[in-house]
Amino acid sequence: MSDDTDPPRRVRMRTAAAVTAAAITVTLMAALLAAGVIAVAATGAIESPEVWRRWADVGAAFGVLSSVLSGMAFVALVATLWIQYRELNLQRTELHLQRNAIERSSEELRRSADAGMRMLHFELIKMSIDDPILADVWPDPDTAGDDRRRQLLYANLVFQHMSLSMVVGGYTDEQVRELLRYLFANPIMREYWLAPASARRRIQVPGTDPWRIGRIADDVCAEYERGAGGPAS
Structure with missing residues (x-):
């Protein structure tokens, strides 16, 4: 040398x-x-x-x-x-x-490992969408039927994909907020997000990207709930 x-x-x-x-x-x-x-x-x-x-x-x-x-x-x-x-x-x-x-x-x-874990999560969600028997394994709340549960599982897949895109793209808080406002305009997306809210708060690590996006998602979802005339969750 x-x-x-x-x-x-x-x-x-x-x-x-x-x-x-x-x-x-x-x-x-x-x-x-x-x-x-x-x-x-x-x-x-x-x-x-x-x-x-x-x-x-x-x-x-x-x-x-x-x-x-x-x-x-x-x-x-x-x-x-x-x-x-x-x-x-x-x-x-x-x-x-x-x-x-x-x-x-x-x-x-760390981001590469996080992306790998999310890809595995995507595969698991897709398997549960394709097979209702596998979907029963997920600790999801009871829904009106298999079709509704498949929609919520797909909403999970969409949110995880967009969340990964925001992390990789280095989105600012305001950019994250605008994208989540677009996603949560759909009531099924809001239903997916509100269902496991308490469990999600227990497992998220403060200061991480999922925690940051989660806090903004809570705020955006609450905005829609108030706009619909209901109380913020």
């Missing part, structure tokens, strides 16, 4: 380069200090003033060089700290992007 596609490796290489530069500078300073100590030891027995003047000049030169190397070491240290600061910011940004990507992936997986 190249450096461009491996941010952690790029961070390690840059930091290592900066640390190496600082280490080289410190090593040079240590070598200079050692050379000075050796020079002092070697000139300890010299008594000639002329020789001492020459060594004084050499010492002054070493002093200038020492100051230059000290400045270089300070610059190297500052550069190292700056590079590490930049790399830490880069790592923080990359971690933030990775976290966002994971969250988006988790949301997509």
Whole structure:
């Protein structure tokens, strides 16, 4: 994998380069200090003033060089700290992007799983519509007959399909409300929605998409009930 596609490796290489530069500078300073100590030891027995003047000049030169190397070491240290600061910011940004990507992936997986569960629900409803014996398994309220029950089961199928479409399409609350007003204009759709209202409220999880759509559906259905002259359920 190249450096461009491996941010952690790029961070390690840059930091290592900066640390190496600082280490080289410190090593040079240590070598200079050692050379000075050796020079002092070697000139300890010299008594000639002329020789001492020459060594004084050499010492002054070493002093200038020492100051230059000290400045270089300070610059190297500052550069190292700056590079590490930049790399830490880069790592923080990359971690933030990775976290966002994971969250988006988790949301997509959740929606995919929800769509799969709804498709299974569709199949079960269709089987109960086709076979009255299977329809008896559903805990639906008693109706006037098999035809009415088949209509309510079909209303369930229609509502689940539209609900999934709204979730996948990212509908706003107002868009959901307008679509449900269209659906609940049919009294059979309202009958389907009102029948299991208490059980539905017990099993829905607050904050989820079905819960949000369910609350709006309750409001819309209540609007129709009041408009028909009856009390809101």
